[in-house]
Amino acid sequence: MKNFKNKIKRRSFMKVASLGMATTALTGFPNILKAANKPIKVGVTTILSGRVAILGQTVLSGMKVAVDEINNAGGIDGRKIEVISRDSKAKPDEAARLTRELVNNEGCEVLLNCEASGATFAVNEVARDIKKFCIHCISETSSLTADPKNRVPWVFRAARQGxxxxxxxxxxxxxxxxxxxxxxxxxxxxxxxxxxxxxxxxxxxxxxxxxxxxxxxxxxxxxxxxxxxxxxxxxxxxxxxxxxxxxxxxxxxxxxxxxxxxxxxxxxxxxxxxxxxxxxxxxxxxxxxxxxxxxxxxxxxPDTQANEDWYNKYMAGSDVLPTNWSWEADTGMRFLIDALKKTGGDTDPMKLAKATAGNKIKSPFGVDGTMTIRGEDHTLVNYVxxxxxxxxxxxxxxxxxxxxxxxxxxxxxxxxxxxxxx
Amino acid sequence: MFDFDALINCFGMASCAVNQLTSGLIIGMLLFLVASGLTLIFGVLNVINFAHGTFYMVGAYFAFSTYLFTESYLLSAFVGALGAGIFGIFFERVLISKVYGQDILMQLLVCYAFILITDDLVKLIWGTDYIAMGIPDEFRLAPFRIFGGYVPPLYAFLIILSLVIGILTILLISKTRFGSIVRAAAENSPMVSALGIRVPLYFALLFGLGCALAGIAGALAAPVRSLTPGMGFGILIESFIVTVIGGMGSIPGALIAAIILGLTRSIGSVGFPLFVDGLMFLIMAIVLIFKPTGLFVKGSSK
Known part of the structure; x- marks a missing residue:
């Protein structure tokens, strides 16, 4: 009798389980993940110690403006943006190692590299190797994107260019x-x-x-x-x-x-x-x-309301005045968010690259209120x-x-x- | 890479020669203060203080805070030296004295841990920003003109003050009772203890003195060098080069070696700007090959 009852239970369980599995198969896992509101993790390495530590600090405060805006608006299809940052101490080898660690150990799906030029070239090659979508937000060395040898199909620059x-x-x-x-x-x-x-x-x-x-x-x-x-x-x-x-x-x-x-x-x-x-x-x-x-x-x-609003939002979340690195980090984050919106939160590097190449966004730092990442050389233009x-x-x-x-x-x-x- | 014409031209002009020689002296004298502390500690205690640059940083930060309240440069420099000295005694008593006579790797590890902890403490207290103390008002003067060259009054003052501190340190070690005791304890510490002298106290004081020398260098340089956590690292490397060239344990050696390095930098910036660091290390390598004990220390290498 006891065994019989157990059998029934097992049978009902099997039925329910198969039904569940079928439902999952039909609707797909991504929706379950979305329902769970799993955040999109963005890996950031920058300089947070040494003589230019203040600049790294203003990077994080700068991108926070863009992140807060999207997260307060409900995120991307319900998924929030989560920034995970690491201090490279301005060392190229450390930046490269931390970038891999952010992807492998922390589960970052996309990268915003906020390093000076030396380390940026190292991270550029890591992004090429591990095939993760990446936007360089700080390096101004022209050859990074101008020289076709350095260019990576899924890597862009949202910073000034020398x-x-x-x-x-x-x-x-x-x-x-x-x-x-x-x-x-x-x-x-x-x-x-x-x-x-x-x-x-x-x-x-x-x-x-x-x-x-x-x-x-x-x-x-x-x-x-x-x-x-x-x-x-x-x-x-x-x-x-x-x-x-x-x-x-x-x-x-x-x-x-x-x-x-x-x-x-x-x-x-x-x-x-x-x-x-x-x-x-x-x-x-x-x-x-x-x-x-x-x-x-x-x-x-530019002397616009948009720029003033950005400044006030920035200062509300920072005890250090904004720098060049702040607007660049904010811009990189905005291009990433815009691309993620277009892919519906899909972080596939080629899909994000397609959404970013030639993309034009509204920005307080553009000469006419807009900025573009050019499709042909993956770099930012039209900034002030x-x-x-x-x-x-x-x-x-x-x-x-x-x-x-x-x-x-x-x-x-x-x-x-x-x-x-x- | 080498521009001998520029070098000959420079020394053909009195103004250029004055500029480069005095800038060599100012770089050299501040380096001497740091290196003399390092060499003093090694000479007596036989410990290589890898954390020496940290005391340079601590001295600069203490001076900065004092200057905020008092606006007195000299008082700030004094507090910088005193603060670094007391911090040095603390480091000696609590940490480094535990590894006296042990493997050098163990000393290196203790020092490295101390550097990281102190850098983080500085970050917590003063923040990660670069801080500029600013030039004290009494030194905001037009530079002296000597044969057409420029010598800022602050730098002239620093060169003289560093020299005075160096001479006082040499006298303290060679002519006073304190100096005699630490030198005797370095030779045979059980014998000195047997005479009823508290050797560890003297060792701690000497260690503090070495750190105070680094601290005063940091404090004196604070008006012109921006302050950041980790700022001691760069000066540590140059101090080691000075100590190796001058001879481990020799304060006059450190003085001459620091001036040699200062002049290498200043003359190099005219004649071979791309090989300044290279030449500094080359001089060190040559000294190590031909006189491994350093220029001013007799005897065989250790």
Whole structure:
């Protein structure tokens, strides 16, 4: 009797189980997963320690604006975005290792790489190898996307590109050089891929627009070097008419403080492309007057309600002022979210790549309120590029001029041809 | 890679020569302060303090906080040195004294753990941002002009002050009762104990002195070098090069080696900007091959 009862029970169980399995087979597993509201995990590596740790911090706060917006609106088909971040300490090998770990151990389905150039090239190859959709949000080295050898079908860049800044900055600086009769230029740049490429591109375009300009001295401090005295005195000895520097972050703060001791900024005109980031401008105790700098992120450029709203949302979730890296991280996240919406939350790299190539989104940082990731070279265009002159008080930059993208497109194409990229 | 014309031109012009020689001296003297602490600790205690750069960082942060409240540069430098010294004594008593005489790998591990813990503590207290202390108002002056070259008053002050501190340290070790006791204890510590002297106390004080030297270097440099957690690492490597060239345990050796390195950097930035670091290591390699004990230490290598 007991056995009989058990048999019945087993039979009923089998029936129910088969019914359940059939239902699952018909409707598919993804819906069960969606019903479970499993979040889409986004793996982020960035620099959260060392001299530029503040920039990594502003990366996370920047992308939080976009993540909060989508999650508060219910996520993507009910699935929320979850950012899992790791500190690479700016080391390429560490960034590569952590990227693999984020995918293999943490179950990240997509990657937003927020590393400087050195580590970005390493992560680029990891993304190629493990075939995960990835957007680089920070590296500005032009060859990352311009050189077809580096390009990966499912990897994109949502950041400035050196060549764009070089053309915009070159035109801006050449006008000042002509007006003030500046002929002899010196350069001071960090000694790694970004510093060398950026300086070469900037000087190339400056000379193109003002052919009588010469570079007389170049000095290459190491990245994160504590003391710049020997570089500063080398610049003073050269007595140039003007200086160009692409030092950035805490390095730029230290350089400016040390150079001020020698009165360097009183002796010749200076251009510092990375000067216009708020935490840098506020960290320098006595900002020298009349240094020309790029407006990396500025809440009044463009002077729109959308930009102001973004700034306020950012500041509500951060105790550090936004940087260039903040808007770039926010932009990368927005392109990812838009692509995920188009694929219905499917993280297949080729499907996401198809949704991203040539995609245009609304953005507070675009010159006309929009930005595009170009299909042909997977890189961001139409973002604000602007230069201004330092003043000693808030907002620290004045006389800001925006670069014209029509000029940039023309010169970028010529540059690509010269480099044999197209 | 080598631009000998630029180098000859530079030394043909008084202004360039002044600029490069004084910049070599300022780099060298701050490095000397850090390296002298390292070499002092090694010379007496026979411990390689791999965490030495940490005390440079701690000194800078203590100075920064003091400066916020007092706006006095000299007081900040003093507090930086004192803070680093006390922190050093704590490190010696609680951690490193436990591994005296043990395998060097064990000392390295203890130091590395200490570096990581202190870096994280600094992050917790002062945050991860780079901090600039700013140049004190009394030194916001136009640079001195010497033969057309530029010498910032702050740097002239630092060169002289570092030299004075270096000389005082040498005198303390060679001429005072404290110096005699630690040197005797280094030679034969049971004998010194037998005379009723508390050797561990003297060792701790000496370790603290070494750390205070690193701390004052960090504190003095704080106005011009941005402060970040982990800032001690770069200076540690250069301090090791100085100690190897000058000779482990020799303070005058550290002084000469630090100036050699400072001048290599400053002259190198004109004549061979791409090979500055390479040349520093090359000098170290040559010293290691031909005089492994370092330039100023007699006897065989250890």
């Amino acid at each position: 060549i764009h800044d070089a053309v915009g900055g070159g035109i801006f600086a050449s006008e000042i050089a002509k007006k003030n009769n500046l002929k002899k230029f010196a350069t001071a740049a960090p000694d790694y891929a970004y510093g060398r490429a950026n300086t070469a591109e900037f000087m190339e375009y400056l000379k193109l627009f003002s052919p009588d300009i010469n570079v007389t001295t170049q000095t290459w401090p190491k990245i994160f070097q504590p003391d710049y005295t020997e570089n500063i005195t080398a610049l003073l000895n050269a007595k140039p008419d003007a200086l160009y520097t692409c030092l950035w972050g805490g390095d730029l703060v230290a350089f400016i403080d040390q150079a001020s001791l020698y009165g360097l900024f009183d002796q010749f005109q200076s251009f510092a492309v990375n000067l216009g980031d708020l935490p840098i401008l506020t960290a320098i105790k006595k900002i020298p007057k009349d240094v020309y700098g790029g407006a990396r992120y500025h809440k009044d450029i 590029i602007a230069y201004g002159r330092t003043i000693t008080k808030d907002p620290y930059l004045a006389n800001i001029q925006q670069s014209n993208w029509k000029d940039i497109y023309v010169h970028e194409k010529d540059w690509k041809k010269r480099k044999k990229y197209i």
